């Protein structure tokens with residue numbers, strides 16, 4: 001009996017710390033800039049943020065692959081603002097087709113886990129037709145990294161056959177009001 005009450009107490013304490021913590025963290029998108037480098041292979045129709053409320057800003061993307069892409073890779077890099085955006089510790093080059101068969105690279109897995117439920121591109125290669133991100137937003141509870149507060153830019157360049165085809169660059173802020 002006593003241990004049940006203690007367990008419930010600990011649980012309630014944990015919930016309130018978690019709620020308070022989540023409230024105190026701001027982790028939101030602030031801008032999105034996309035660009036196609038080869039409109040005969042990838043056309044971008046939409047790359048836009050929408051403010052659902054003060055803290056929930058969604059990213060919506062719609063682009064079309066015009067010919068099947070079998071050989072896809074990404075270069076991802078995070079920049080942190082300090083007199084302009086400077087390269088920050090997280091950087092990765094990922095073979096997307098290999099990754100989708102069997103995930104690898106902890107940074108890529110983290111990003112993919114944030115994104116995958118909002119997209120139609122969590123399938124194996126090849127890629128063809130509309131590529132959609134619908135209503136994606138950042139959730140602090142999914143962030144398992146000790147991020148310093150700041151303004152960030154996450155640049156992703158997408159390559160087909162090792163040649164850059166388009167870029168999806170999103171800006172976000174992370175603030176911990178503790």
Ligand SMILES: *[C@@H]1O[C@H](CO)[C@@H](O)[C@H](O)[C@H]1NC(C)=O
Nearest residue numbers: 038040041066067163164165
């Ligand atoms: C642009 O896309 C076409 C396919 O439509 C492809 O054949 C060509 O190699 C691409 N060019 C570059 C520089 O990636």
Ligand SMILES: *[C@@H]1O[C@H](CO)[C@@H](O)[C@H](O)[C@H]1NC(C)=O
Nearest residue numbers: 116117118119121122123124
């Ligand atoms: C893709 O995402 C959908 C929705 O979350 C899920 O049902 C499906 O199993 C996923 N497919 C893969 C290959 O992960």
Ligand SMILES: *[C@@H]1O[C@H](CO)[C@@H](O)[C@H](O)[C@H]1NC(C)=O
Nearest residue numbers: 070071072097160161162163
């Ligand atoms: C992807 O394309 C590049 C350039 O054509 C080639 O060197 C590389 O071997 C290809 N990778 C795979 C897995 O087919």
